Amino acid sequence: MNHTLIGHSKSYISWKQRAVAFMASLFVFAGVFFMVDTKEVKAAEVALSEKAVTMAPATTKTLKLNGAVAKKVKWSSNNKKVATVNKKGKVTARTKGTAKIKAAYNKKKYTCTVNVVYMTGTTSDGMRYKDAKGSFGHSGRWYKKNVNGKTYYYTSTDGSAIYFKATGSKYVDVSFMAQVAAAIPYFAYSVDGGKMKRQSVTKNRLNLGNAKTHYVRLVIDAMSEKEDRWAGEAGIGIGNITPVSSDGAVAAVKPENATIAFYGDSITQGIRVLNSKLTPAGASATNSFAWYCAAQLDLVPYYAGFGGSGIIQPGSFNNCINAILSNTAHRKAESYDADVIVIEHGTNDVYTYGEAFISEYKKVLNLLHQKHPKAKILAMIPFTQIHAEEIRAAAAAHPKWCTVVETSSWHLSYTDGLHPNKSGAKKAGLKLAKKVASVRKVTLY
Numbered sequence: 001m002n003h004t005l006i007g008h009s010k011s012y013i014s015w016k017q018r019a020v021a022f023m024a025s026l027f028v029f030a031g032v033f034f035m036v037d038t039k040e041v042k043a044a045e046v047a048l049s050e051k052a053v054t055m056a057p058a059t060t061k062t063l064k065l066n067g068a069v070a071k072k073v074k075w076s077s078n079n080k081k082v083a084t085v086n087k088k089g090k091v092t093a094r095t096k097g098t099a100k101i102k103a104a105y106n107k108k109k110y111t112c113t114v115n116v117v118y119m120t121g122t123t124s125d126g127m128r129y130k131d132a133k134g135s136f137g138h139s140g141r142w143y144k145k146n147v148n149g150k151t152y153y154y155t156s157t158d159g160s161a162i163y164f165k166a167t168g169s170k171y172v173d174v175s176f177m178a179q180v181a182a183a184i185p186y187f188a189y190s191v192d193g194g195k196m197k198r199q200s201v202t203k204n205r206l207n208l209g210n211a212k213t214h215y216v217r218l219v220i221d222a223m224s225e226k227e228d229r230w231a232g233e234a235g236i237g238i239g240n241i242t243p244v245s246s247d248g249a250v251a252a253v254k255p256e257n258a259t260i261a262f263y264g265d266s267i268t269q270g271i272r273v274l275n276s277k278l279t280p281a282g283a284s285a286t287n288s289f290a291w292y293c294a295a296q297l298d299l300v301p302y303y304a305g306f307g308g309s310g311i312i313q314p315g316s317f318n319n320c321i322n323a324i325l326s327n328t329a330h331r332k333a334e335s336y337d338a339d340v341i342v343i344e345h346g347t348n349d350v351y352t353y354g355e356a357f358i359s360e361y362k363k364v365l366n367l368l369h370q371k372h373p374k375a376k377i378l379a380m381i382p383f384t385q386i387h388a389e390e391i392r393a394a395a396a397a398h399p400k401w402c403t404v405v406e407t408s409s410w411h412l413s414y415t416d417g418l419h420p421n422k423s424g425a426k427k428a429g430l431k432l433a434k435k436v437a438s439v440r441k442v443t444l445y
Contacts, residue, residue, distance in 0.1 A: 048103060048110045055083070055093035056119040057131050057251030058165040059213050063089040063112055065103045074104040083114045086247060092168055094249045096133070120256070121165075123193030123215050126298035129163060129253040135241045136164040136218075137254030139300050141327050143334060145237060152177050152237025156229040156317075156328055158269050159262075159285035159303025160220045163255060164241050167213040169248030174218065175239035176201040182224035183279050185236055188286045189218040196286045201236060211245065215253060222280035225271055225307035230317050231329045259337060260436070261302040261375075262290040263320055263364075264344030267383070268305030272419035282415075287422050290342070292429025296444060297436060302336060310348035311360050320345055320364045324371070338375045340436055341368050342405075346387040347418070357387055361394035365402055376439045380405040380432070383412060383420070405435050 046067040053061055063085070065073045075085045082097035091101055093116040103110045118131035140160030142153050153162070154177075166172050178185055178201050188196040189206055191214050197207075198221055208214045220236055227234035241250045262268045270288035272278065285291060285303060294301035304323045308315025317323060320343070327333050343364065349357060361379075368377055379395045381388045385408055395402045410431055412424035420428055437444035 046105060046108070046110070048112050050112050052113045052115070053091075054115045054117060055091070056121075057093050057095055057116055058167045058249045059093050060167055061091050061093075063091060063101060063103070065089070065105055065110060068103075068105045072105060076102050076104070078102070082116050084247075084249075090247070092247060092249050095251065096131075121215060121253070123217075125190065125193030125217075125295065126257070127193060127215075127217065127300075128256045129165070129215055130256050131165070132252040132254045134252040135250050136162040136238070137252045138162045139255060139259070139336075140302055141304065141333065143327050143331050145233075147177055147179070147237060150177075150239060152239050154233075154235055154237040155220055156223075156227075156233060156235035157303055158220055158222055158283070158305065159288075159290070159301060161300075162218050162238060163253050164216050164218075164250055165213065165253050166208060166216060166241070166243055166248065166250045168211050169243035169245035170208055170211050171244040172206050172208065172216075172248070172250060173242045173244065174204045174206065175242070176204050177237035177239065178235075179237070180223060180227055180234050182226040182234075183281075185223040186221045186280050186284070187218060187236075188221040188284070189216055191216055193217070198284065198286075205244075211248070219286050221285050222270065222283035224280055225266060225269070225278060225283070225316050227316070229306070229328065230314075233328045233330065255300050257298055257300050258339035259302050260294050260297065260299040260340040260342065261336075261338045261372075262305060262342045262344060263323060263368075264290075264305045264342075264380075265309050265315065265348055266305065266307035267347070267419060268303065268344045269307055270305070270425070271307050272415045273422055273425050276415045287425060289420060289425040289428035289432060290344075292426045293342075293432045293436065294429075296430060296433035297440075297442075299339065302338065305344075308348055309345075311345045311357065311364060312352050313348045313350075315348055321367060324364070324367055335371075338372045340440065341372060341375050341377045342380060342432070342436075343368075343377065344380045344382070346391060347382040347384055349387060353387070354390070357390045358394045361387075361391060362397065365394060365398060369398070369401060375401070376436075377402045378405050378432075378436065378439065379403070381407045383407055383410070383428075384418070403435070403439050405432060407431075 049064040079099035083099040101112045141157040145154035188198040275282040306317030415421045
């Protein structure tokens with residue numbers, strides 16, 4: 001019996017020993033676990049997401065101070081003319097140069113160098129743009145004019161255009177200055193090469209759609225044919241382009257595409273292309289045959305179209321030679337490079353025929369060739385077919401650089417029997433584009 005008890009006692013002791021050992025191991029494990037859990041963890045490293053960035057004017061980029069509490073970061077720029085930054089780290093590039101963007105946090109400062117440089121961009125209408133100095137670039141017949149102590153870029157010609165890039169604002173305001181007497185002019189604009197929107201210069205706010213970066217092309221679309229553009233310098237001036245948002249920025253761009261110049265009358269100008277009204281409400285440079293032709297070829301149109309004018313007839317401006325030489329009676333025309341020149345004249349020259357007309361037409365051809373020796377010149381036969389033989393005779397003297405454009409088979413539609421309507425202008429533009437493409441020896445898609 002005692003023997004039995006002794007055996008049970010040994011078994012009990014053995015169990016207790018095992019239990020103690022197990023509990024001791026738990027304490028050891030817990031101790032190790034506790035030591036690891038309470039070990040000091042190294043603080044997350046604080047650093048800027050970018051130490052140096054390259055940007056184009058009128059673009060944005062957001063910087064982050066990683067490892068920091070965003071609300072406690074204070075952002076600043078040492079050169080706000082070049083680039084600014086808002087309280088969330090969004091950097092807006094404004095003009096060419098260098099700026100230091102600093103993020104202050106926990107008594108330390110972190111710096112990102114922003115280099116703003118000129119770059120290029122392409123829009124859906126085939127225009128290739130390069131960044132430029134200022135708030136807008138331009139093409140066409142512009143000159144600087146001082147009005148009431150302020151300097152404007154000024155034009156007396158429908159079809160003259162400006163170009164700019166905007167970011168950070170859904171809307172921008174254009175400061176127009178119209179010196180007109182007959183009627184309120186219209187302008188048209190496109191965003192990123194999209195469809196042209198047309199509105200009166202009294203409504204100077206442009207809707208860009210959103211606050212992202214956009215390329216804008218703005219065209220003086222229609223002024224009255226009755227304005228005194230020659231001696232009186234009736235026309236439209238443009239001062240500044242201003243984003244509505246305080247975070248917005250505007251920068252100049254200029255097209256790199258080649259230029260096609262159009263010297264003509266009211267048909268080139270786009271008179272009565274929208275309807276039969278002989279006012280800006282019925283006219284549109286961006287619906288003229290010249291516009292459609294240039295668009296097909298991805299060329300920049302240069303307009304010198306004035307109602308009633310001709311090779312000899314002055315019309316609402318002056319004759320073709322004076323249009324080549326001068327912007328107005330008081331200002332010489334700015335020089336420019338042309339790849340192609342189209343002459344659409346003769347319809348209004350109803351008082352001069354034969355050798356007298358041929359002689360004057362040759363003077364126009366020779367002057368244009370002198371100013372643009374590398375350009376191909378196309379002499380269009382008027383849609384009425386007036387002076388067809390004389391124009392062919394004048395062009396025949398220069399077969400290497402002058403080509404006649406026959407129009408008798410085009411069968412256009414008109415608003416008044418003389419001025420093509422939108423459909424007629426588009427058809428004429430497409431047919432002319434094919435001719436221009438063949439002369440330039442390029443494929444028209």
